[in-house]
Amino acid sequence: MSALALSVLLSFVSAVAYAGGAIVQEQVALSSSGARQYAPLRRPAWWAAVALNGLGALLHVVALAYGPLSLVQPLGALTIVFALPMAALFVGRKAGATAWRGALMATVGLAGLLALVGASGAQSLDGPQRVAAAVGTAAAVVTLMVAARAVHRHPAVRSILLATAAGVAFGMSSVFTKTVAVDWTGGVSAGDLPSLAVIGVLATAGMLLSQASYRGAGLTAPLATLTVVNPVVAAAVGITMFEETFRHGTTGTALALSCGVVAAGGLILLTTERLAREGAARTAPVPVAAGSVPVAAGSGPVPAGREAEDVAAELLLAQLKVPQDVTLPEVATSSVTVPAAAAGPDAVDPTAVPVMPYAPFYGGPYVPVPMDDRHLVRVRS
Numbered sequence: 188m189s190a191l192a193l194s195v196l197l198s199f200v201s202a203v204a205y206a207g208g209a210i211v212q213e214q215v216a217l218s219s220s221g222a223r224q225y226a227p228l229r230r231p232a233w234w235a236a237v238a239l240n241g242l243g244a245l246l247h248v249v250a251l252a253y254g255p256l257s258l259v260q261p262l263g264a265l266t267i268v269f270a271l272p273m274a275a276l277f278v279g280r281k282a283g284a285t286a287w288r289g290a291l292m293a294t295v296g297l298a299g300l301l302a303l304v305g306a307s308g309a310q311s312l313d314g315p316q317r318v319a320a321a322v323g324t325a326a327a328v329v330t331l332m333v334a335a336r337a338v339h340r341h342p343a344v345r346s347i348l349l350a351t352a353a354g355v356a357f358g359m360s361s362v363f364t365k366t367v368a369v370d371w372t373g374g375v376s377a378g379d380l381p382s383l384a385v386i387g388v389l390a391t392a393g394m395l396l397s398q399a400s401y402r403g404a405g406l407t408a409p410l411a412t413l414t415v416v417n418p419v420v421a422a423a424v425g426i427t428m429f430e431e432t433f434r435h436g437t438t439g440t441a442l443a444l445s446c447g448v449v450a451a452g453g454l455i456l457l458t459t460e461r462l463a464r465e466g467a468a469r470t471a472p473v474p475v476a477a478g479s480v481p482v483a484a485g486s487g488p489v490p491a492g493r494e495a496e497d498v499a500a501e502l503l504l505a506q507l508k509v510p511q512d513v514t515l516p517e518v519a520t521s522s523v524t525v526p527a528a529a530a531g532p533d534a535v536d537p538t539a540v541p542v543m544p545y546a547p548f549y550g551g552p553y554v555p556v557p558m559d560d561r562h563l564v565r566v567r568s
Contacts, residue, residue, distance in 0.1 A: 194254025198262035201246035205263070206270035208239030209397070209410050210278060216402040233398075240394055251361065252368045256425050260361065260418035264297045267414045271407070285456055285463075286407050292453030293411050297418060299446035303439045311369040312362075316428055321385050324359040328352045328392060342403030349400035350409040354416025356393035360386050361417070362424045411457040415450055 215233045227233045250259045267290050274280040282290075312320065331352035335345045363386045367379050400409040426432065433439040 190253045191258075194250045194259060195262065197246045197250035197253070198259050199265065201243045201250060202263060202265040203269050204239050204243035204246065205266045206273050208236045208243060209266070209270055209401070210274050211236035211239065212398050213274075213401040214278060216398060236398075237394065244390060247361070248364050248368070251365050256361070256365050256421060256429070260358075260421045261298045261300075261302060263418055264294050264414050267407075267410050268294050270410055282407060285459070289453040289456030290407070290411065292456065293415055293450045294453070296446045296448070296450030296453060297415055300419075300422070300443050300450060303433050303435070303443045303446070311366045312428060317363070317366070317382060317385075320359060320362065320424065320428070324355060324389065327355050328396075331355070332396070343408065346400045346403060346409045347412050349396050350412035351416050353393045353396035353400060354413040355420050356389045356396065357413070358417040358420030359424070360389035360393065361421045362428075363389070408454075408457045411454055415454055419447075 211232055215227055215230055215236065247259070247263070250262075271282050271287065271290055275282065331348050335348035335352070338344045338348070363382050367382050367386070370376065370379055370382075397409070397413055400413070433443050435442070
């Protein structure tokens with residue numbers, strides 16, 4: 188098997204592993220909340236996703252060692268193509284026709300765009316270029332994270348921003364991986380340790396950001412964004428720093444721009460499909476089972492000033508029925524006779540005894556305590 192064929196095969200398997208990891212990440216994100224949405228360390232499923240992403244990254248690194256960056260990165264776009272049928276098969280999440288059209292458009296446009304990038308000889312970044320790339324990547328990722336934090340009330344927009352940040356991190360990680368792979372063709376050296384550290388940081392950041400992007404936005408739109416941004420960033424760096432150019436001159440440049448428009452249109456379709464589904468879920472009426480909360484005929488609208496909960500409670504109480512085998516005791520009704528006041532001008536009226544509340548603490552018990560009558564009674568001899 189030639190080196191090019193091996194690179195293509197490894198890229199296919201890597202895309203399948205990344206798709207499986209994305210599906211597991213989405214399922215974990217749906218059941219996580221708060222700070223756990225970034226790294227739910229106590230979830231075994233999340234570690235399974237980490238293992239799948241690690242396998243995909245390892246295969247991607249080996250593919251980069253055997254093939255050019257302009258070939259390996261477009262094949263990474265197959266992740267979303269594999270993810271849609273895998274999600275329908277394993278978790279029962281079926282994508283609509285719009286999502287499929289968007290995925291195909293994004294994949295075809297991205298593959299065409301990066302296929303037009305002319306491969307050059309194996310080159311590596313020098314020291315200043317590596318520093319500039321690392322600093323620029325960190326600034327871009329932090330900016331996108333801050334923007335996502337600012338729009339946290341809009342889950343779809345927040346998800347797209349986080350997925351873009353993850354795509355930037357993964358794309359630049361591939362660039363540094365290609366650089367280290369080229370350096371290692373002449374032998375392993377200690378000078379590559381900073382680049383290896385950058386690769387580890389970017390890969391970890393991409394993993395955590397992609398995990399957070401799946402929460403509240405599903406699988407399709409974040410994965411499509413990550414899949415498009417990742418190779419586009421790598422291709423842009425390859426063109427600017429690795430001196431790669433578009434093939435076929437001006438015609439190739441025009442075709443590349445057209446493919447970019449197609450990929451962007453597919454991404455927009457994926458995003459709008461997800462937003463439409465969320466809007467339909469919010470506006471759909473809540474189904475009520477027949478006979479669960481019966482409403483009296485002619486009851487009309489809820490009167491003003493009354494809470495819906497009170498009305499619902501009254502309706503439920505009105506439908507309560509006493510079982511036939513239960514007999515309620517009859518309440519005896521009798522008149523209560525209040526004794527009249529004692530005869531005599533000096534007699535004390537019991538109804539006029541003052542009562543003082545006894546409540547030493549706020550909210551304490553209320554115990555009425557009768558007070559002694561201090562009026563002097565004249566004793567006649």
